[in-house]
Amino acid sequence: MISTELSMIQMLDPQRHELALLQAAWLEKGGTIEVLAGPSFKPPPERHEPPPRKKTTKARRIAPKPTYLDRMAQRDIEREERSARKEQAKAELLESVRALAETLTYAQAECKTGLARRTLQRLAVEGGFKFRPAINNRRPQRTSEADDLKNAERIRAFKEIGISRYQAMSQLGVTFKTFNRLLEKFGIDYPKATKGPELGASNKKAQD
Incomplete structure (x- = not known):
């Protein structure tokens, strides 16, 4: 690296020698050489930062009260x-x-x-819709003649002690249709509206 710079300096020696001869001839003729000042460095002006602003809190906005x-x-x-x-x-x-x-x-x-x-x-x-119809799987109960005779005797006993038709059907465990069939079959005239005694007392009399 140093040898390269030295060779470049040596290459400029003839130009410097020629420049020196020209300067000497110029001075002999009375000319002057003015040496200009080189560029001077001026630092940039000092920057003044503005003071930091204080954060101001905004007043909380109060919602107005609702009117009527x-x-x-x-x-x-x-x-x-x-x-x-x-x-x-x-x-x-x-x-x-x-x-x-x-x-x-x-x-x-x-x-x-x-x-x-x-x-x-x-x-x-x-x-606007309908449910599925209910299927009645119950078969009508078949009663024998002996059962009808037994129920008819109990119906006559219930009539004598004066209990109502509803109480009599409850004691027999039969439906309204079956009860009427027995009345018609055996010719029993059972009152339709009779206020009978207490059910417990009627049971006791019927058993006696």
Whole structure:
């Protein structure tokens, strides 16, 4: 690296020698050489930073108190929202009951949903659908002649002690239709409206 710079300096020697001869000839003719001052470094002016600003807290805005009209409007909005929620719940209940009606009877739907029969009937009318019909698998009970005779004797005993038809049917464990059939079959004239004695006392007399 040093040898390269030295060779460059040596290459400039003829130019410096020529420049020195020209300067000497210029001075002999009375000329002057003015040496200009080189560029001077001036530091940049000092920068003055502005003082930091203090953060000012904004006053909290207090919401104005609602007026009477505002409260009334808010009540109307809340009332409409409650009504909308009620209608939505009713529509959901109607659709769920509609789906149950495709496969269930009224009795089965009552057990499934816990809803009353009247509520299910009202929903069916409003929704325009029907529940599956109930299948009555009960076969009519066949009674023998001996059973009819025995029940007829008990009916006559109930008539003598003066108990009502309803109490007599309860004691026999028969339906209204069967009770009337026995009355007609054996010609028993049983009063239709008779206020009988206490049921316990009637049982005791019937057993005696």
